[in-house]
Amino acid sequence: MNLQNPPNSGDSLALTYLNDFEARTVEAIAERIIPADGAAGGATQAGVVYYIDRAISGFSTGLQRVYRLGLRELERFCKQEHSASFVDLTAQQQDDVVRRLYGKETGGDETVHPEGLARPAMERQEQGNEGSESPGGINLELLHTFFMVVREHTVEGYFCDPIYGGNRDAVGWRLVGFPGAQWGYTAEQMRPGFDATQIPTKTLSDLRRELKNLPNNEQFYTDGEK
């Protein structure tokens, strides 16, 4: 292996919890939550699904069942309503599904805080509340919980440091104009009206690379041209 150019694990397609079909479904949902618009990449280009996959195999193992059962239920729902898998629906149909199960884009439910907060959402599900079911026996409450989780995870995966698997090539940061992990900002950069898009975006990897040669903090805490 060439140590000078190690493989870029940030572009890995490997999965640590979700199966391939689940990952493609999560990716399709995430793309509806943050769609690409041509100029700017959406959740797919940002690799949000890899953020989510690593989150639920690592930090949030308690949410594994929300994903597995939620995805299974979503398939049942889509088969019943559209006779197709979520990934095979048109973008408009997918948006309709999200509207139905999560809520409208605007003016929908405020973020709901379900009971039993410290516990993973699925445990709450199992604790006696059978949830609201549609005529076809679809567990809509489970699906609403699932979509709330995916929505939060998608936003996290779009704006996280790329080390977490999402925000690849700083797609999310570049969209909103966030320069990322900066050691500091100078007086000149903090002047009102400064065009911050001039500042090269940095990630935690960039910062770690620079640790051996730390910047002189004086350039940040002095006011320079006084």
Added chain:
Amino acid sequence: MPSKKTDVVVLGAGAAGAIVASELAQGGVKVVCLDKGPHYSDEDFRLKHDEIRYYARGAIVPHMSTDPMTWREGNKDAATLLPWVSGPLGTANPLHLAPSLGTGGGSIHWGGACWRFRESEFRMKSIIEERLGKKALPEGSTLEDWPISYQDLEPYYDRVEWELGISGRGSNLVGEPQPGDNPWEAPRRRDYPMPPLRQGPADHRFADACSRLGFHPFRTAAAIASEPFKGRSGCTYCGYCHGYPCHVNAKTSTHVAALPAGLASGNLEIRDFCRAYKINRSNDGRRVLGVSYYDPLGRSVDLEADQVVVACYALENARLMLASGINRNGQVGKNYMTHAFGFFMGLTPESSNPFMGPLVASTAIEDFSGELVHDYDPTVLWGAPIISWPGDFQPLEIAQAMPGNAPKWGAGFRDWMRDNYTRIWAMYSQTANIPTQETYVDLDPHQKDKYGQPALRMTHGWGEVDKRGVEFLLKQKRKIAQEMGLLASWEETTAPEYHLSTHEVGTHRMGDDPATSVVDIFGRSHECENLFVIGGGQFPGYHGYNPTQTLQALAYMTSDHMLDRPFHRSVGGNGN
């Protein structure tokens, strides 16, 4: 298992505990300091620029799974685990939890807002009654004046500023005829040791608008070094500040500002990952013998000490006392007070670059503070400063703080973030609830932590007078926003959903009367003569200011008292 006896054990190496531990050690006292979290080194935070780790996942704050806490609005309601700290992912927003664990405690993740309380704050109850009548305070109010005055505390405020390092510009220096920007600042013996931080980009717009409106803007003091201070770097304005540790030790966190001197004395031992669960007492209950704690491997250890200092935050202090049965007069946990922020966010016409600088790189006005508000609206009991919050906003935090009518997903959500993130600016104020017989903490009868210890239960709702204070200040903020030319704005409600703001106080009130208070002015327990319980829990009233500088001033008072140094008191001595 027993551990070798020590002179003093300090529980909690946070904003107050680290000061006492370090001061006592430097005074020749053998101190063991326990903390639930890690003892942090300089290296731990070099790469702290991580919103997932510190904000979304709350890497340094307590979580409900290890430190459960319950809440109910009224004392007839059923309590649930804090409903506002946890989103769909089961993770916590660190702004509305108890402060960080580990050495430095809340002073690691704080925003660093530093305030001295003004003179009148110490007489809040009397002033309200004198000016608005005895019936102005709500029924069941338990508000009291402070048993000490501003003058009593002034030397200790000064010590916090010069020992620990605070940046700011004083307006009312004793002996200087020319007043500064803030006409209502209480007198101070000397200026801050460092000039104010550089302002965040959009802070100028707030300051200018306030001037045009005839208000009196001044620079907020900050527990962040604006230039090198005692071997620590000046601030680099990286913009990952509140909720984050500092990567260059510019922030005045006690693990770098207080503990090193104590450790250098050779008299201070820090035991990290140790969780005190009981204060042990003599058979007659009048003295404490030491504490029992769980060590990092979960083994129970009994540590004897001549004196015990409990400095685990207003909430855990009360919980630990109650769990240890120290509550003879029934006052432990009463008089709970916290802050509502009246958070107000808006969009500036030009780029605000809100990712730059700390939130305290800011300006404030005191035109409506404390009793000054009565001249504008006498139905408001007590006012507070309005403070600009120009920076320290990362994208996730903003995505979670969007206005209620903004799209939550889809192209609209994406475009909102794209168009607005770099124009975000905010202001806030901090109004305290009036403590009543229905604002208190006690042990939850059902909820236990994983060690089997009872969880703390909060009972707290926002009262009508509390809401009026928030609403009055929101009105002023709307005026300021208009003058600033903000393109859009949105605001928190007058009765926010949280009841815990990282600014909790009052739960072990200090006073001279052992029947109506828990500790004396030095934090010494009325019930156990060699027990000190310190921090914001000592406050008998609460005001429009962050509590930390005041509770740190009190910690220096406690340290001096324990080291038999003199204290000069100007008021009282025989009850409130």
